Amino acid sequence: xxxxxxxxxxxxxLSILSLLSGAAIAQRSSPSESGGSGSEFGPVxxxxxxxxxxxxxxxxxxxxxxxxTSTYYRRNLSRIRALRQMATQLVRQSGNDYVPELEAVTQDxxxxxxxxxxxxxxxxxxxxxxxxxxxxxxxxxGEVFYLFARLDPYEQAELIQRQKxxxxxxxxxxGVGGANGQRVGQTTSRPRRAAPK
Numbered sequence: 210x211x212x213x214x215x216x217x218x219x220x221x222x223l224s225i226l227s228l229l230s231g232a233a234i235a236q237r238s239s240p241s242e243s244g245g246s247g248s249e250f251g252p253v254x255x256x257x258x259x260x261x262x263x264x265x266x267x268x269x270x271x272x273x274x275x276x277x278t279s280t281y282y283r284r285n286l287s288r289i290r291a292l293r294q295m296a297t298q299l300v301r302q303s304g305n306d307y308v309p310e311l312e313a314v315t316q317d318x319x320x321x322x323x324x325x326x327x328x329x330x331x332x333x334x335x336x337x338x339x340x341x342x343x344x345x346x347x348x349x350x351g352e353v354f355y356l357f358a359r360l361d362p363y364e365q366a367e368l369i370q371r372q373k374x375x376x377x378x379x380x381x382x383x384g385v386g387g388a389n390g391q392r393v394g395q396t397t398s399r400p401r402r403a404a405p406k
Contacts, residue, residue, distance in 0.1 A: 251306030257296055265289050287351035288313045294348055295356045309358035312342065322357065329355055340368055 250258070265286065272282045291313045300308065312322060319326035323339050332344045332355065342357035360368070 290350040291348040291354040
């Protein structure tokens, strides 16, 4: 009888111990703590990091099905790494849970952002380029990526208003920051196309 009681106590003790260790393991590997960045960042930055992880999964999947070349694969992984590095740096510096719309392009891809691609050697940090982007930095992640933050519509409108007031001072002080053939009164974005009903 006493053996049965001691065996039951041992069984209960082991059950409690396994439950507690399982709970500790679950807490340590919770999604908010994975990567060591969950508690450090707010919901906006965590969502952006999740978006980049999803993009990486898509690229990995396409590579595993041999839909893309190894060069394309490496470039996109490097681009994702550069975007992650810049977003993390911006959020840590500002202390604000806000990530602007970021673009990362190589020298040969500048034409995808600008009608007349500017020379990358002329970029200066925080310079407004083509009234649409703010140059942030050149990031080396396998390749050199030039990172830009797209100006929001309010920043673009303010920039246009300042150009109306003093167009000479703004265009003289910002090398590639001019409008690249765009008139001051023109909008900087395309109108939305109406979907057929």
